[in-house]
Every structure is written in structure tokens, then in C-alpha cells.
Amino acid sequence: MDYLRFRHSLAIARDRSTSDTDRLVALRLGMREWSPREILGGLTGEWAAQARSRLRIEQKHAAVELVRVTQALGDLEAAIAEAEQFLMLWPTDEQMIKLLLDCITAAHNVRAAEEWLDDWYAEHPDGSQRLRAHIRGLATPGGSQRVLGRAAHLVVPREVPSAGPPLRGRKSTLDELVSAIAAPARNCGVFVITGMPGVGKTALVRRLANLVKHLFPDGVLYLDLQGFTSADTAPLAPEVALSHCLTAFGLKDTPSSLADKAALFRSILAERSVLVVLDNARNSEQIRSLIGSNKRCATLITSRNRLSDLTADEEVQVTEIRPLADMAAKSLLLDAMHGEVDDEADLLLDQLVQWCSGVPLALQLVAARLRNQPAAALGDFVSSMGENRATVLDDRNRLAVWPAYRCSYQTLSPDAGRLLWQLTLYPGADISWGALSDIARAGAVKDVHRAAGELVTGNLLECSEGAYRMHDLIRAYATELAEADDTGLGEQTRQRVFEHLLQNVWACDQVLAPDRGLPIHPCAAVEPIRPKDENAAMAWLEQAYGPVTAAIRLAREAGQHRTMWLLSLAVMTYQWRLNLHAAAEENLSAALHLTHDITTPEERSTLHRMLAGCCFNQGRLAEGVAHLHRAIALVQGSNAATDRLSLGRSLHTLGLVRKTEKHEAEAMEHLHRALDVLRPLDDHPTIGAALECLAEIHCDRGEYDRALDLCFKAQAAFQLSRDRNGRASVQRTFGTIHQARSEPGPAQAAFRQALSIYKELRYDRNIGRTLCALAELHLESGAVQQAREALEEAHTAFTRAGDGFAESVRHRLDTM
Numbered sequence: 001m002d003y004l005r006f007r008h009s010l011a012i013a014r015d016r017s018t019s020d021t022d023r024l025v026a027l028r029l030g031m032r033e034w035s036p037r038e039i040l041g042g043l044t045g046e047w048a049a050q051a052r053s054r055l056r057i058e059q060k061h062a063a064v065e066l067v068r069v070t071q072a073l074g075d076l077e078a079a080i081a082e083a084e085q086f087l088m089l090w091p092t093d094e095q096m097i098k099l100l101l102d103c104i105t106a107a108h109n110v111r112a113a114e115e116w117l118d119d120w121y122a123e124h125p126d127g128s129q130r131l132r133a134h135i136r137g138l139a140t141p142g143g144s145q146r147v148l149g150r151a152a153h154l155v156v157p158r159e160v161p162s163a164g165p166p167l168r169g170r171k172s173t174l175d176e177l178v179s180a181i182a183a184p185a186r187n188c189g190v191f192v193i194t195g196m197p198g199v200g201k202t203a204l205v206r207r208l209a210n211l212v213k214h215l216f217p218d219g220v221l222y223l224d225l226q227g228f229t230s231a232d233t234a235p236l237a238p239e240v241a242l243s244h245c246l247t248a249f250g251l252k253d254t255p256s257s258l259a260d261k262a263a264l265f266r267s268i269l270a271e272r273s274v275l276v277v278l279d280n281a282r283n284s285e286q287i288r289s290l291i292g293s294n295k296r297c298a299t300l301i302t303s304r305n306r307l308s309d310l311t312a313d314e315e316v317q318v319t320e321i322r323p324l325a326d327m328a329a330k331s332l333l334l335d336a337m338h339g340e341v342d343d344e345a346d347l348l349l350d351q352l353v354q355w356c357s358g359v360p361l362a363l364q365l366v367a368a369r370l371r372n373q374p375a376a377a378l379g380d381f382v383s384s385m386g387e388n389r390a391t392v393l394d395d396r397n398r399l400a401v402w403p404a405y406r407c408s409y410q411t412l413s414p415d416a417g418r419l420l421w422q423l424t425l426y427p428g429a430d431i432s433w434g435a436l437s438d439i440a441r442a443g444a445v446k447d448v449h450r451a452a453g454e455l456v457t458g459n460l461l462e463c464s465e466g467a468y469r470m471h472d473l474i475r476a477y478a479t480e481l482a483e484a485d486d487t488g489l490g491e492q493t494r495q496r497v498f499e500h501l502l503q504n505v506w507a508c509d510q511v512l513a514p515d516r517g518l519p520i521h522p523c524a525a526v527e528p529i530r531p532k533d534e535n536a537a538m539a540w541l542e543q544a545y546g547p548v549t550a551a552i553r554l555a556r557e558a559g560q561h562r563t564m565w566l567l568s569l570a571v572m573t574y575q576w577r578l579n580l581h582a583a584a585e586e587n588l589s590a591a592l593h594l595t596h597d598i599t600t601p602e603e604r605s606t607l608h609r610m611l612a613g614c615c616f617n618q619g620r621l622a623e624g625v626a627h628l629h630r631a632i633a634l635v636q637g638s639n640a641a642t643d644r645l646s647l648g649r650s651l652h653t654l655g656l657v658r659k660t661e662k663h664e665a666e667a668m669e670h671l672h673r674a675l676d677v678l679r680p681l682d683d684h685p686t687i688g689a690a691l692e693c694l695a696e697i698h699c700d701r702g703e704y705d706r707a708l709d710l711c712f713k714a715q716a717a718f719q720l721s722r723d724r725n726g727r728a729s730v731q732r733t734f735g736t737i738h739q740a741r742s743e744p745g746p747a748q749a750a751f752r753q754a755l756s757i758y759k760e761l762r763y764d765r766n767i768g769r770t771l772c773a774l775a776e777l778h779l780e781s782g783a784v785q786q787a788r789e790a791l792e793e794a795h796t797a798f799t800r801a802g803d804g805f806a807e808s809v810r811h812r813l814d815t816m
Contacts, residue, residue: 221245228304
């Protein structure tokens with residue numbers, strides 16, 4: 001035999017792009033290469049026996065393929081003759097016998113196949129009983145139809161949908177899908193294309209089908225399954241879809257039951273290379289019976305539903321289509337304007353791109369409007385779009401956006417439908433699981449996981465990196481639903497959002513400033529987070545800061561002044577650490593003005609003291625001092641513990657300011673008075689801070705022993721509190737005193753200990769200050785390079801904090 005010619009013919013037959021007719025020719029040519037004589041005749045030895053066995057197996061596999069292709073082309077008598085010829089070589093081969101029985105059944109009837117098998121058993125009484133079971137399967141309802149699917153000479157369907165206009169911004173996605181479908185050793189035959197309503201799934205799959213149709217010589221099937229066509233249009237039933245597929249292959253008498261239809265369809269696909277396009281699927285149940293197992297076929301599915309249960313059961317490649325990038329979206333609108341726009345029109349188009357949020361369906365609707373009006377009218381159109389985007393996008397034509405979203409909304413369960421519009425009342429793009437859970441419980445959602453999963457599965461909500469996000473256009477549609485609510489649930493949800501943010505910000509603030517007290521009480525309806533440390537608290541506040549500041553504004557607008565006041569105070573520690581003093585001052589000033597009738601003198605005193613801190617940190621000492629005097633006046637003479645506490649803290653802050661202004665005697669008076677007030681109240685953090693401030697004054701006077709003694713007392717006070725910022729501060733003061741005493745070793749150790757704590761706290765301003773002190777210490781000892789490195793790091797910290805002192809540090813570095 002010519003083994004190489006045989007292998008070449010076999011490779012042609014097994015190429016996915018080869019038609020069945022050409023496969024038959026190649027297989028017959030290949031089988032002619034085999035001699036009737038013994039393979040490797042005359043050769044002996046173990047290697048010859050192994051080679052002979054391997055070659056015989058290859059010959060048998062090729063023979064089976066030849067019979068199957070002959071059967072698939074409908075030449076049943078030829079298939080029977082070939083099978084009988086090969087059974088002379090392998091008289092007991094089950095696979096070949098089953099093929100022969102199938103062909104006899106299709107060409108004649110089951111009884112003829114039974115008679116053939118009876119004769120075979122007479123010659124082979126010990127033959128496999130599995131052949132009897134195969135005959136029984138052929139005799140069952142639908143059994144002969146399955147054989148018909150393999151044997152009949154069927155029509156080649158050519159239901160290739162129109163490719164449509166060129167797609168914008170989808171080239172890389174199309175290239176990846178074409179490569180995956182055309183791969184010689186494809187891992188899967190099912191490709192799911194999913195995405196939000198209006199994102200362009202149908203347009204993409206039609207273009208894709210036209211790009212790969214040449215790979216499927218046995219035809220292309222296309223079905224619109226009507227999964228999300230409209231509220232008045234029911235999804236296509238699997239039985240109806242299967243009937244369409246079978247009819248497309250030329251079959252007229254098809255089984256009545258779903259199971260038999262599916263079996264016949266799978267049998268047809270098993271012997272062919274067919275592309276099946278299932279567009280607009282509602283769910284996995286609708287399409288499961290339309291998917292075959294033959295990898296020579298490919299099934300392309302589009303759905304708004306992620307079809308998670310299908311992808312878990314089958315070998316499926318999932319491609320999620322995202323909204324278009326701004327450049328691709330704008331090019332679509334430019335085409336409608338015939339590419340001729342001036343600078344003003346270009347800016348107007350940018351606004352339209354933002355309003356359409358990259359959704360091709362919305363962009364096509366806007367583009368259609370632009371084609372029907374002169375360029376001079378663009379400004380008026382943009383104005384109308386800005387005033388009422390929903391009206392424009394709810395146009396009554398096939399491109400309408402709102403009806404597409406409405407159809408998806410109407411398929412949701414009541415819980416998921418409510419949750420969709422409730423989430424629009426959260427004042428942020430990213431919604432944590434905790435926020436979603438608290439919001440859902442305001443609407444009495446029974447199973448929060450199920451409702452959220454339903455929205456994600458339906459591509460109405462995205463889940464990424466531990467947070468949920470809603471696309472802008474879906475949010476706009478759902479906002480209309482929220483505004484239409486007349487049950488009171490909307491107001492309940494707003495209150496729950498405020499409470500969720502307040503409880504969680506307060507939980508973080510208690511970690512950042514554990515000795516601080518605010519009149520915030522636990523809420524049974526909200527389960528706040530429990531940050532394990534300050535880094536976790538800062539991380540949560542960083543991702544929630546936008547929603548928190550928006551909630552402060554919304555609470556103010558809604559007249560929820562208590563919520564606005566408490567949120568402003570609770571988030572202040574975070575703002576101060578990030579040098580956001582102006583933002584903190586704005587919130588606190590509004591709270592002071594709006595809450596006069598609902599706050600106590602002590603609470604207003606606290607607001608004035610916090611405002612003083614904001615002023616001091618922005619360099620406005622006089623305003624800060626004025627706030628402190630008001631704070632003191634509000635609680636002066638009261639014996640209530642809370643008032644005395646506020647008085648002591650204000651006196652300490654006033655002493656600190658007077659020290660900064662070099663009024664040392666007045667500063668010491670205020671600080672000693674603060675200590676007298678605070679010691680009976682065991683306010684250890686402020687006691688420590690007052691003692692530390694006194695230590696700095698004595699250090700400035702050259703009274704180092706007294707300064708160290710006060711520093712040790714301050715350290716002891718901080719040890720009795722959870723104030724890590726205070727512990728770091730006192731270490732920095734220790735470093736300053738040791739540096740003044742010309743003790744570089746202890747000074748450096750103290751600075752580094754302070755620096756370590758500040759870095760853990762992510763307190764960039766104090767990191768920068770400590771590094772500057774360390775740099776001065778290095779310069780005193782002649783370690784210029786170490787000083788430079790410390791200043792470079794300080795510059796980075798001040799820059800990160802937005803502190804203007806970064807420029808001074810840079811100037812120092814440039815002049816070193």
C-alpha cells in the first residue's frame with residue numbers, strides 16, 4: 001500500500017470545510033490503497049505485529065467513516081454493500097454492524113434489520129447482545145427518524161442573514177470569534193454572545209455568520225427566537241424552533257414530540273457541518289434542544305440573558321459585548337452628518353455621544369434623526385435631547401431604546417423589578433453588596449441573592465470586582481420607574497440609603513478615631529461593616545466617598561438636616577487625613593447653619609471646634625480662633641460632662657494655636673486649664689495631646705529635661721487610649737527633643753517609629769513632616785544622600801496629600 005497517499009486522502013476527508021461529496025471521493029481513493037494481502041506480510045517480530053495492529057485500526061476507522069458519509073449522502077444501498085464488504089475483514093465489529101443495521105432500517109424497515117441480525121447470530125452465537133439492544137432502539141418511536149436524520153439526502157439550508165452595514169468598534173471581537181470558530185482543533189461548538197439590551201448583539205452575530213459561513217458546507221440555519229422582542233410577542237417554543245430547522249433540511253414528515261424532534265435534529269447535525277444561529281434567546285430552556293454535540297458544527301447564540309446554567313452544563317465560549325468606546329460611537333454620528341462638522345458641531349456631537357452612553361441602539365436612533373435634518377438644526381436637537389432624553393429614546397419605531405428596556409423589565413420577577421429601580425436611588429455608580437442588601441430589604445425582597453442574580457443574568461446590572469454597576473441608559477430608564485412609584489417605597493429606600501451610609505461611615509470612623517463620640521445610634525435594619533484595621537476603614541471610605549458626599553448634598557436638599565450633620569461629622573476624619581479640609585468645612589458650615597434647632601449647645605460647640613480645625617489646616621488662623629471662642633462660650637459654666645468635655649477639647653485646640661502663633665504664655669494657660677477640665681473626665685487622647693504641646697513649648701525654651709518628662713506623661717496618656725495618631729505624634733516630639741539635645745541615635749529611632757505608624761495610617765501630611773525632620777537630622781550628621789532620599793519621599797507624600805508644602809520641599813531639593 002501507499003501509506004502516504006492514504007493519509008493524504010484521510011486528511012482531506014477530515015477537513016471541516018470539505019463537503020460530504022468530496023469526503024466520499026477522498027475516502028474511497030484512500031481505501032483503494034489497501035491491498036487484500038496481509039499488511040506487512042512476511043515481516044516478523046514484535047515491532048511488526050504492533051505496526052500491523054496499528055495500521056489495521058486506521059484502516060477500520062477509515063472504513064467506518066466511508067460508510068457514514070455514503071449513508072449521509074442518501075446512497076443507502078451503496079452504504080449497505082460497503083458495510084457488508086468491510087464485515088468480511090471484521091465480522092464481529094459492533095460499530096460497523098450497527099451502521100449496517102441503521103442503513104437497512106432506513107432503506108427498508110426494522111424487520112429487515114432484525115432478519116439480518118438473526119442470520120448473523122446464527123453464525124456468531126457468542127456475539128454481543130448489545131446489538132439486540134440497538135435493534136430495540138430502532139424499533140422504538142422516533143428510532144427510525146433518528147436513522148432518517150443520518151441517512152436521508154437532505155436539502156442544504158442557506159438561511160444566511162444579511163450582514164448589515166459595517167460595524168463600528170467591533171473588529172477585535174469579530175476577529176477573536178472568527179479565529180475561535182475556524183480553529184482546526186476547536187474546543188467547543190457553542191458560542192454565546194451576551195450583553196445589555198441595545199448593545200448590538202444581533203448586528204454582530206449577523207456579521208459573524210457571513211464571515212464564517214464558508215466553513216460550513218452543509219448549510220446555515222438562522223432563527224429569531226423572539227426571546228425579548230416585545231411584551232406582546234411570546235418567545236418561540238422549542239418545538240416550533242425545531243420544526244423550522246427540520247423543515248429547512250427538506251423534511252416534511254417530522255415527529256410530533258419535542259424529544260423526537262430534538263433527537264432527529266441532533267442526528268442530522270451529527271453527520272454534517274452546519275452553522276446554527278439562534279438569535280434573541282430568552283433562556284437556556286428555549287435553546288438546549290437546539291444544540292448538537294458534533295464539533296464540526298457551530299451554534300451561535302445571542303441573548304440579553306447570560307445563560308449561566310447553559311454555560312455551566314455545556315462546553316461554551318461566552319463573549320460579552322460592551323457599549324462602544326466614545327471614538328467609535330462618535331464616528332457613527334459623524335456618518336449621519338456626512339463627516340462635515342465645524343468645531344461647535346463637534347462639541348455638540350460629543351454631548352450626544354455621552355447621552356447615548358455607547359449603546360448602538362441609541363446611537364442609531366440619534367443618527368437616524370440627524371440624517372433627516374440640516375446641520376444648522378443640530379444645536380436645537382441637542383437641547384431637546386438634554387431636556388428630555390427619554391422622549392427621544394422612546395420613539396415608536398424599530399430603533400426605540402426604551403421599549404427594548406421595557407421588555408427586559410417585564411420579564412423580571414416582582415422582587416427583581418423593584419430592586420432595579422430602588423438601586424437608582426443609591427447616589428453612586430458602584431454599589432457594594434452591603435448597600436444592595438440593605439436597599440433590597442427596604443423593599444421586603446425575600447431572596448436578595450436571587451433578585452440580584454436575576455438582574456445580573458439579564459444584563460441589567462453588572463457585577464465586577466466586588467461591586468455592582470448599572471449602565472447609564474438603564475439607570476435613566478429605571479429612574480423613570482422610581483419616579484413613577486406611588487407606594488412610598490421610594491422614600492423608604494432613600495431613608496435606608498442614608499442610614500446605610502451613616503452606619504458604615506461611623507463604623508469606619510470609630511476605627512480611625514476610636515475615642516471620638518457622636519450621637520449615632522445602631523440601626524436594626526442595617527448591618528454595617530466591621531473594618532479589621534485602619535487600612536480597611538480607609539479603603540472602604542475611599543470607594544464610598546463619592547456616594548457619601550452626594551448623600552450629604554441630597555440630605556440637605558431633602559431637609560434631612562440631622563442626617564446631613566451626622567454624615568458630615570462622621571466622614572470628617574477621613575477628609576482631614578486626605579487634606580480635604582475645604583470640603584469638610586463646607587459640609588460642617590452648612591450643618592452648623594441648618595441644625596441650630598435640633599442640636600444641643602455641646603453639639604454646636606463640637607461643630608465650631610471642627611470648623612476651627614478646618615480653618616487652621618487651611619492657614620486661616622484668625623477665623624479658626626473665632627470659632628474656638630464660640631465653641632468655648634457655648635459650654636462655658638456648664639457642669640454637664642459632655643459640655644465639660646467639649647470645653648476641655650476647645651481649650652486644648654486654642655492652646656495649640658496660640659503656641660503656633662508664638663504666644664507661649666497664653667498657650668500654656670489654655671493648656672493647663674484644659675488639663676484641669678479633662679483629667680476628671682479621663683479623656684486620655686486630649687490629655688496626651690495637651691501634655692505633648694506643653695513639652696514642645698519647653699523644648700523651644702531649651703528646657704529639655706522638663707520637655708522629656710512631659711513627653712513621657714503624654715506617651716502614658718496615649719497608651720491608655722486607642723489613638724495611634726497621638727502615639728505617632730508624641731514619638732515625633734521625642735525625636736525633636738533628642739535632636740535638640742544633640743542625641744542623633746535616639747532622635748532617629750523616634751522619628752522612624754513615628755513614620756512607621758503614620759504610614760500604617762496613610763496620613764500623608766504627617767508622613768511628609770516626619771520625613772522632613774528626619775532629613776534635617778541626616779544633614780546635621782553629614783548624610784546628604786540619606787537626607788535627599790528622605791526629602792524625595794516627603795515630596796511624594798505632600799503631593800499625594802495635595803499639600804502646598806510640596807513646592808518648598810522641591811525647592812529645597814533643587815538647591816541642595
